[in-house]
Amino acid sequence: METIVEAQNLRKTYRRADGTSIEAVKGVRLAIRRGEIFSLLGPNGAGKTTTISMISGLVAPTEGDAVIGGHSITKQPMAAKRLMGFVPQEIALYPDLSARQNLLFFGRMYGLGGKALSRRVDELLAFMELHERRNDRVDTFSGGMKRRVNIAVGLLHKPQLIYMDEPTVGIDPQSRRRILDTVKQLRDEDGMTVLYTTHLMEEAQELSDRVGIMDHGEIIAMGTQSELTQQVGEEDRLEFTVVGAAAEGTPARVRDEVALVTRVLYDAPEQAGDGSGESASGRLTVFAEQGRTALPLIIQALHSAGLEVQSVAVREPDLEAVFLALTGRELRD
Ligand SMILES: Nc1ncnc2c1ncn2[C@@H]1O[C@H](COP(=O)(O)OP(=O)(O)OP(=O)(O)O)[C@@H](O)[C@H]1O
Ligand SMILES: [Mg+2]
Numbered sequence: 253m254e255t256i257v258e259a260q261n262l263r264k265t266y267r268r269a270d271g272t273s274i275e276a277v278k279g280v281r282l283a284i285r286r287g288e289i290f291s292l293l294g295p296n297g298a299g300k301t302t303t304i305s306m307i308s309g310l311v312a313p314t315e316g317d318a319v320i321g322g323h324s325i326t327k328q329p330m331a332a333k334r335l336m337g338f339v340p341q342e343i344a345l346y347p348d349l350s351a352r353q354n355l356l357f358f359g360r361m362y363g364l365g366g367k368a369l370s371r372r373v374d375e376l377l378a379f380m381e382l383h384e385r386r387n388d389r390v391d392t393f394s395g396g397m398k399r400r401v402n403i404a405v406g407l408l409h410k411p412q413l414i415y416m417d418e419p420t421v422g423i424d425p426q427s428r429r430r431i432l433d434t435v436k437q438l439r440d441e442d443g444m445t446v447l448y449t450t451h452l453m454e455e456a457q458e459l460s461d462r463v464g465i466m467d468h469g470e471i472i473a474m475g476t477q478s479e480l481t482q483q484v485g486e487e488d489r490l491e492f493t494v495v496g497a498a499a500e501g502t503p504a505r506v507r508d509e510v511a512l513v514t515r516v517l518y519d520a521p522e523q524a525g526d527g528s529g530e531s532a533s534g535r536l537t538v539f540a541e542q543g544r545t546a547l548p549l550i551i552q553a554l555h556s557a558g559l560e561v562q563s564v565a566v567r568e569p570d571l572e573a574v575f576l577a578l579t580g581r582e583l584r585d
Contacts, residue, residue, distance in 0.1 A: 256321055256335075256413055256445050257284035257307060263315040264302050276302040278469040279316070284447060285462075286412075289439050292449040293456040293571060294466030295583055300449040301341055303466070304415050307447070308338045321412065337406035341417040343398045344405075347391035351382050351401050354390060355408065362409045376404040381430055396427020403434065413445040414438065420455065435459055453571045453583055465575055472578050481569040484577040487514060488543025488569070492536040493562040494554060502557045506538065509553040512546040515539040517580075533562055537576070543567075 264277040277299045284290045292300045305311035307318045309325045309332060318325040323332040345354050355373040359365070364372065377383045380400040390398060399419055406414055416435070420428045436459065438444040450456055456463050457477060464474040473480055503516035519535040536554070540546040543566045551561050567573070575583045 253285040253287075255283045256286040257447065258282070258319045259303070259307055259316070260318065261316040262303065262306050262313050262318060264299075264306060264311065265314045276469055277306070277313075280469075280471055282464055282471060282474065284413075284445060286445055287439065287443050288461040289435060289446045289448060289459050291456040291460040291463045292447070292466050292471075293451070293453065293463050293575075293583070294449075295451050295581075298451075298466040299469040300451075300466055301417055302469075304417050304447060304449055308336060308415055309333055310338070334409075335412045337409065337411035337414040339399075339403050339406040339414065339416040339419055341421070343395075343402055345390050345398060345401055348389055350387045350389055351377065351393070351397075351404075352386040354401060355404055358405045359408050364409065372408060372410075373404075376407055379407075380404050380434065394424060394427070396423035396430075399423055400427060400430060403431065407438075411444070413447070415447045417449050418451070419448075420450070420452075432458060451583060453575075456571055463571060465571070465578070467575070467579055473574060477571065480571060480574045484569055484573050486569060487539045487541055487573070489567045489573050489576070490538040490540060490543050490547065490550065491565045491567065492538065492550075492554070493533050493564075494536050494559040495533050495562055496559040498534065498536075498557065498559055502554075502559065503536075505557055506550060506553045510540070510546055510549045512540045512542055513538055513550065514541070517576075539573075 259280050259282045262277055262280045265273050265275050267273050280303055292303060294300055302311060306313045307325065309329045320332040321335045325332045346357065349357065352373060355376065356369065359369040359373060377386045380403060382397065382400055385397065390401060403419060419431050432455065435446055435448060439446060448459060460477065462474065462476050463480060464471045473483060498518055503518050506516050507513045517537040538550055547566065554561055572583055
C-alpha cells in the first residue's frame with residue numbers, strides 16, 4: 253500500500269532555559285499508509301506532540317526528516333503542508349468571534365473565499381454538529397464544542413491527511429463520541445489518512461488500523477492491534493484490588509502455587525498514615541494463560557497469603573498489556 257507519511261529517524265532535543273537539554277524524540281521512524289488511521293499511543297511526555305509537530309513542519313527536527321506525499325517537510329514545506337490539516341492539542345480560535353466567523357477567517361488564511369468558502373464552512377458546521385450554534389461566540393462554547401470547531405478548521409482546505417493531537421482530552425462524552433465518529437467517517441467516506449495521538453488505550457483500540465506505541469521519545473512497538481497483542485502472547489491479565497499487607501514474597505508465592513500464572517506485579521498500598529491500623533487497598537496484576545480457569549486458584553493463594561480480594565477484572569490481551577509487557581508500567585499513570 254502507498255505510503256503518505258514517512259518519518260526518517262526524527263530526533264528532537266530541546267534546550268531548557270537553565271542550559272540543560274532534553275531529548276524529547278529519539279530517532280522515530282514510521283510509515284503511514286494512505287487511507288489508514290494511525291495512532292500514536294503513549295503516556296504524558298512520551299513525545300507524541302513533538303513527533304506530530306515535526307511531521308507537520310511546526311517544529312524543526314534536530315535530525316532526520318519527514319516526507320509527506322513525496323515532499324520533504326524540511327526542504328519543501330509549502331508543498332508538504334498543502335496536503336495536511338492539523339488539529340493542535342491546544343485550542344487555537346478567536347474567542348470573541350462566532351464559530352462561523354472563525355471558520356471564514358481561517359478559510360481566507362488558506363486562500364479560500366467567496367461562495368466556495370461559505371459552502372465549505374456550512375458543510376463543516378453541519379458535519380461537526382455545530383450548525384445550531386454557528387453564530388454564537390466561541391467563548392460561550394464548552395471545551396468539546398471548541399475542539400469540534402478546531403477540527404473543522406483543520407478540514408477546511410480538504411486535506412488528504414489530517415493530524416489530530418489528543419482531540420478528546422478533557423471534554424464531554426457527547427463531543428468525544430462525535431469526534432471519534434468523525435475520525436472514522438473521514439477515513440471511510442472521504443478516504444482520508446488520519447494520524448491520531450492519544451494516551452487512552454480504548455481510543456487507540458476503537459480507531460486504529462495500526463498503532464505506534466511511544467514511550468520516552470521512542471516508538472517501542474508498531475503494527476496492527478493483533479500484531480501487537482500477539483507480541484505479548486495469549487495471556488490474560490487479571491487485575492485485583494486487594495486489602496491487607498502483602499509480604500515481600502507474595503507475588504512469587506502466587507506464581508509458584510498456580511501453574512497457569514506466569515507473572516505477578518504488585519503495587520503496594522499506600523501506608524495508612526493516620527495510625528488507625530486500617531490497611532489501604534493495593535493493586536495486583538497477574539498474567540495467566542486461561543485467566544478464568546486460574547482465577548479461583550489465584551484467589552485462594554492470595555487468601556492464604558493474608559490478602560483479601562476486593563475486586564477483580566479479567567482482561568484479554570490488549571494494547572495496555574503490550575505497554576505493560578514492554579515497559580513494566582501502566583499507560584494511565
Ligand atoms: N518546547 C519545549 N521545551 C522544552 N521541553 C519540551 C518542550 N516541548 C516538550 N518538551 C518536553 O519533551 C518531552 C515530550 O513532550 P511532548 O509534549 O512531545 O509529549 P506528549 O507525548 O505530547 O505528552 P502529553 O501527553 O503530555 O501531551 C516532555 O518531557 C516535555 O516536557
Ligand atoms: Mg502532547
